[in-house]
Amino acid sequence: MTSCEYQQIDPQALPTPTPAPPPHHGNDRDKREEPKRPRRKWQVFPGKNRFYCDGRIMVARQSGVLPLTLGLIVITSGLFFIFDCPFLVKHLTSCIPVIGGGLFVFVVITLLQTSLTDPGILPRATPDEAADIEKQIDNTGNASYRPPPRTKEVLINQQVVKLKYCFSCKMFRPPRTSHCSLCDNCVERFDHHCPWVGNCVGKRNYRFFYTFIVSLSFLTAFIFGCVTTHLALRAQGGKGLVFALQESPGRYPFNHKRVLKFLSVFSLISPSSNVPMLSLTQPPTAVELVICFFSVWSILGLSGFHTYLVASNLTTNEDIKGSWSGKSGEGVTNPYSHKNIFINCCSVLCGPMPPSLIDRRGFLPTDESVQTAGAGIELPPLAAKSEINVEVKCLDFAVSCTG
């Protein structure tokens, strides 16, 4: 089999046109193929994702609480712009809506990018690859039943790392890759599946996610600060609560001592402050205050945690499992870290952007050789199987009949 001779193949060969297969010779499959439009790969994607805009946008099947996240952000910011900004513009500075607007736009864009981007999904192994891997594993043991978890050990920067076999995707997972059960995909550099964002956070969208939570912390803190200032200024507007009730926006005279006014916010901490009562008179402001108060701590905490992860080039998954914390033995260090905080940050956040590997808008080959989920079919020895497409088979058949 290996000693057959080959003719020299000329790449600039005769330009043979490929005519359409003659209909009367076509078998059923061919007839079915002809009127069908070529399908795109996203239409047969095996994972649990949903695609929109002809494959341009993808989300996880369960969008989680993404609508809630978006709703909270939009509503809080909307209330801020409508009810607080006019007052603050008159009494402080007109930069406030500008800064707020910029932050808001930033937050929404990065949120949408985190949710709608491919996080680094690895396409599943083709049947040939899966068969090849099975063959290699078979050499070491029997595969008549589902054996114990298959692992492979590799040495990465002098550190032993175990690669696990993924039964869904039929391949050994590369380092730092994990299979997300919610999305049913292997994701590279898997961080976590974020329900707030409705998507996995992985290699390709981690920087979007990080930018989102950092800018959201700024936005929340900013709105919280502005709202507090607003209430404080109203309380100081003269005779306290009664005056605030009667006061209509715009009547408070402009005072050039803006800084003094801003600093007077700190009078809130005085026991005689009327803030709780005052906030009840401004329901929208009260809503914003409550939302921001509860979110600012959690989001700031999350940003701090992820800043630590970025600086040490860790993922949430690794941190939770304690892969590199030395619990499992001495001398276990993170093999992916560059041992320098600045370089770690730059490589995670400013590194080159890898492309999407799943090619969701690509067209399927017409022989419909698609990867199906969990097909579990091992290919027979490939001697008899060819990968030519159906049209060519028909062409050959037609030509052989006439020739």
Add this chain to the structure above:
Amino acid sequence: MATEFHNLQELRHSASLVTKVFVQRDYSEGTVCRFQNKFPSELDNRIERTLLEETVKTLNSYYVEAEKIGGQSYLEGCLACATAYIVFLCMETRYEKVLKKISGYVQEQNEKIYAPRGLLLTDPVERGMRVLEISVFEDRGSGSSSPSSSMSSAGSSAR
């Protein structure tokens, strides 16, 4: 006896696929894309060792260039961050440019080196950058009773 010439398309059409050989990833340097330089034993009689090793080495160097963390990638990253990453929708990243170069290189290698030997390289990006797939073909005209195509001559190759 007419000698036919096959281009890459006809290689797929007139030859039958025997097997596929996979060159796996080399993770010894981390998660950067790098293929093992181990020569698969199935290709022993089909191609010279040095040719395949050269191809793999060149591919590895292309991937190193794509994933290099340096001045240009930082600039790209910072600019992208400042614009809320909208530039990624408009601009082709450096990685994508290098992938195009790799695609061209694989095509060229196929035409010059692999197709004449009845082999075909598949661009790793089509396999999720997991493996370098080498398809091994056998000329269908060899020894088969019914000529599958008028393009392959009867006595094209001996088995």
